[in-house]
Amino acid sequence: MLLEFDQVAIHLGGREILSPTSFGVRAGEFVCVIGPSGCGKTTLLRAASGFMPPTHGQVRRHGRPVQQPSREVAFVFQDYGRALLPWRTVASNVSLALEAARVPPAERPARIDRVLATVGLTAHAGKFPAQLSGGMQQRVQIARCLAQEPELLMMDEPFGALDAMTREGLQDELARLQREQGLTVMFVTHDLEEALYLGDRVIALRAHPAPGRPSLAAMVEVPLPRPRDQLATKESPEFLRLRRELYRFLGHD
Amino acid sequence: MASRAAGQSPSRLRGPSGRIWPLWGRRLRPWLVPLLLVALLEAHARTLGRGSDALAAPSAALWAGWQLLRSGELLAATAFTLGSAAAGLALGAGCGAVAGLALGLMPRLSRASFLSIEMFRPLPSVALVPLAMLVFGFGLRMEMSVVAFATFWPMLVLAQAAVRQVEPGLIEVARALGLTPAARLTQIVLPASVPRLFVALRLCVAIALVVAVTVEIAANPHGVGYAMSLAQQSLDPASMLAWLAWIGVVGVAVNGAMLALQRRVERRMGGAA
Numbered sequence: 279m280l281l282e283f284d285q286v287a288i289h290l291g292g293r294e295i296l297s298p299t300s301f302g303v304r305a306g307e308f309v310c311v312i313g314p315s316g317c318g319k320t321t322l323l324r325a326a327s328g329f330m331p332p333t334h335g336q337v338r339r340h341g342r343p344v345q346q347p348s349r350e351v352a353f354v355f356q357d358y359g360r361a362l363l364p365w366r367t368v369a370s371n372v373s374l375a376l377e378a379a380r381v382p383p384a385e386r387p388a389r390i391d392r393v394l395a396t397v398g399l400t401a402h403a404g405k406f407p408a409q410l411s412g413g414m415q416q417r418v419q420i421a422r423c424l425a426q427e428p429e430l431l432m433m434d435e436p437f438g439a440l441d442a443m444t445r446e447g448l449q450d451e452l453a454r455l456q457r458e459q460g461l462t463v464m465f466v467t468h469d470l471e472e473a474l475y476l477g478d479r480v481i482a483l484r485a486h487p488a489p490g491r492p493s494l495a496a497m498v499e500v501p502l503p504r505p506r507d508q509l510a511t512k513e514s515p516e517f518l519r520l521r522r523e524l525y526r527f528l529g530h531d
Numbered sequence: 532m533a534s535r536a537a538g539q540s541p542s543r544l545r546g547p548s549g550r551i552w553p554l555w556g557r558r559l560r561p562w563l564v565p566l567l568l569v570a571l572l573e574a575h576a577r578t579l580g581r582g583s584d585a586l587a588a589p590s591a592a593l594w595a596g597w598q599l600l601r602s603g604e605l606l607a608a609t610a611f612t613l614g615s616a617a618a619g620l621a622l623g624a625g626c627g628a629v630a631g632l633a634l635g636l637m638p639r640l641s642r643a644s645f646l647s648i649e650m651f652r653p654l655p656s657v658a659l660v661p662l663a664m665l666v667f668g669f670g671l672r673m674e675m676s677v678v679a680f681a682t683f684w685p686m687l688v689l690a691q692a693a694v695r696q697v698e699p700g701l702i703e704v705a706r707a708l709g710l711t712p713a714a715r716l717t718q719i720v721l722p723a724s725v726p727r728l729f730v731a732l733r734l735c736v737a738i739a740l741v742v743a744v745t746v747e748i749a750a751n752p753h754g755v756g757y758a759m760s761l762a763q764q765s766l767d768p769a770s771m772l773a774w775l776a777w778i779g780v781v782g783v784a785v786n787g788a789m790l791a792l793q794r795r796v797e798r799r800m801g802g803a804a
Contacts, residue, residue, distance in 0.1 A: 329706065346706075353707040360700030365722045365800035374718065378708035406801030426708070 280305045280430065280462055281326060285335035288321050296322055297487035298335060299494045305429070308456055308463045310473035313483035314528060318493065319466045320356075320434050322483075326464065327353050327432045339430070349379055352423035356435040358415040362407040368418050369394065369403040375425040393421045396455065413444035417451075424455070431456075433465045437472070446508050449476060453506060470528065474500055474520050475511060482527045496527040587769035596773035604758065609781060612754035615671050616743035619678025624735045627683040628728065631690025636720070641691065648687065656681035656742055660750050670753065674746045681742040682735040689731035693724035725800065733789050740782060755781070 281303040288296040296318035303309050311319045325332040328347040337344045339351070347353070355361040362371050369390050376386045394400050397417040407415050416436060423431060433452075437445040453476060456463050467473050473480045482496040498520060502511055511517055569589045576588035587595075599605040634641040659677050667673035697720050705715045747756025759774035 327707070329703065347709060349709045351707075353703075355700060355703065357700060360698050361704050363701065363704075363719070363722070364802070365725070367801070374704075374710075375708055377718070378710045378714065408802050 310477035623679030623682035627686030635694025693727035
């Protein structure tokens with residue numbers, strides 16, 4: 279198990295946001311965490327990335343407790359506008375990850391070119407973030423995370439602020455990247471279809487846990503064949519069945 | 532058709548000169564009021580105010596200014612004033628920036644030093660002139676020290692605020708990427724503070740000029756401020772006005788240079804500044 283959540287609970291302001299929750303993430307797996315706002319899904323992801331300790335329980339990576347952020351774990355922030363350095367060009371923003379990892383300067387250009395090509399930004403390497411659309415800025419952030427060559431990619435509603443067309447394009451691109459590079463991804467979203475379309479497994483959390491109503495509402499395997507297709511997959515009976523099943527779990531029951 | 536086209540662009544209705552007038556007009560319009568005032572002053576000085584000890588005709592002031600330029604006095608005094616303002620600014624704003632950045636990064640130190648800062652900061656810088664005179668005597672060092680004191684505090688306060696206001700998202704990125712504390716400072720905090728530091732610098736430049744000229748008028752027998760008050764004391768309104776106008780020109784030029792510098796930095800930083 280690459281990542282283990284062992285009775286992880288989160289309290290904010292004295293209130294229990296996430297009741298003790300346990301599950302694991304296997305290497306190479308794409309796990310989506312879904313739930314209404316305020317269910318603690320982002321906090322769970324932040325705790326798993328070492329940004330903050332959980333109130334109770336433990337997150338373990340390779341059996342060792344996660345205590346602080348690691349370069350092995352890349353984090354894609356929802357707000358790309360605040361995660362890119364506005365004074366650095368696209369290439370230079372990607373370079374930041376390499377500088378942090380102390381990659382020798384001579385090796386950097388080739389690695390930057392490679393990740394920019396992977397996300398289709400080669401032509402924009404010299405531009406500043408403010409000159410790019412939202413979708414392209416988020417690609418830059420993903421490129422920077424890929425440059426880290428992480429074993430685990432944490433994504434916090436990365437496509438939440440994008441328009442539907444851009445979002446679908448980036449979903450397909452992410453699915454391709456994950457397949458090609460064998461990435462392990464933990465993906466937080468509030469969009470049920472997005473979770474089912476991308477995930478091998480979907481973990482549904484509910485807000486306001488109570489005794490007898492734990493945060494972990496459901497855990498569903500998504501056996502849909504890959505590569506998936508925006509139309510065919512989303513129209514398949516299996517997809518619709520899963521969508522219906524999860525929909526009930528998400529506080530609509 | 533023709534009448535509709537003409538109606539859409541009223542500037543074309545100005546007749547044959549219409550194509551020249553708007554171009555010149557647009558360039559000249561901002562100068563209209565100042566030129567009119569100068570002309571009025573000139574007319575006043577040549578008629579009602581003839582022989583006044585307070586005002587001189589702009590033409591006389593211009594002539595006096597030309598004489599000062601030819602004698603080298605103008606440039607020497609300007610060099611002294613700008614030099615001591617710049618040296619004081621470099622010392623005061625430089626130390627203020629370093630101290631402000633340090634306090635911004637260390638909230639505990641900032642809380643501990645709050646009272647001492649608030650005791651010194653409101654002290655009017657010109658009130659330090661007698662002390663500075665006792666310590667340094669007349670000259671560059673005295674003026675520099677007062678300018679340094681005057682620019683230190685605003686830079687300290689604003690630099691501290693600049694660091695505090697760095698986008699928290701960028702700090703998280705630094706944590707996620709595992710940047711060392713030194714890299715976090717040089718790659719994230721400092722560049723992210725540049726726009727606000729620049730605003731602080733422009734404020735300090737203006738303060739430095741004001742304080743330098745004030746010190747010269749009040750005490751230091753050097754520079755443009757002293758030259759101007761000397762002209763006043765020798766009942767030479769033409770020279771006095773020449774110095775006054777020149778100080779204005781220098782102020783505008785310094786501000787223009789700072790704006791140009793800011794734009795250059797902005798462009799290099801991708802419009803971030």
